[in-house]
Amino acid sequence: MTYKSIVCGVTGSAHSQKAALEAAALAKQHNAALTYVYAVDIGFIKSSVGGLSTSLAEDGLVHLGDHILDYAAELAQAQGVTPKKIVRRGAVLEVLRAVVQEEKADLLVLGHEKKSFFEKTLFKGSVEDHIEELKRQTGTEVTVVK
Numbered sequence: 001m002t003y004k005s006i007v008c009g010v011t012g013s014a015h016s017q018k019a020a021l022e023a024a025a026l027a028k029q030h031n032a033a034l035t036y037v038y039a040v041d042i043g044f045i046k047s048s049v050g051g052l053s054t055s056l057a058e059d060g061l062v063h064l065g066d067h068i069l070d071y072a073a074e075l076a077q078a079q080g081v082t083p084k085k086i087v088r089r090g091a092v093l094e095v096l097r098a099v100v101q102e103e104k105a106d107l108l109v110l111g112h113e114k115k116s117f118f119e120k121t122l123f124k125g126s127v128e129d130h131i132e133e134l135k136r137q138t139g140t141e142v143t144v145v146k
Contacts, residue, residue: 001015001141003093004077009096010036010072012064017075019079019111019145024076024083026107035103038065050074093130100138110135112146113135 008023010016020036027034040061042054069085076083084103088095100108131142 003027003032003107005033005035005105006030006107006109007035007037007096007103008072008109009092009111010038010068010135011111012033012068013111015145017072017111019109020072021075022145023109024079024081026109027076027081027083028079033103034076035086035099035105036069036076036083037086037088037095037099038069039092040065040087040089041092044093044129053094058089058096062089082084083139093134097134097137100134100140101139105140107143108138108140110144112144
């Protein structure tokens, strides 16, 4: 299959960096557009922290996301690809779905993020638990880099 537009969800993890590099290599191979996206999802703290603290936490995560995207862009540029970078506030699945649709992506690349039982409960599962749902809702191929 030939790809025209690839979206890659990034976090600060080593698995995410591996996915970012894989997405860049695929973008280079297929001469495809590449978009890296970082979701700022503070839903897990909204119920326990309010007002100014929540706003400060969200702003801090946006700043962190910018740095993570810059690092991913450096990985892509080393492959000869200049990516688009998006930081978006909202639930991770909703952000991924929206960006995939906006970019008319035909491939979504994610890094395998192993989470503990506590994290899965806190975050209502992992993104990997929702891959089939993402495929169905976007019509886009999804690959998880391990």
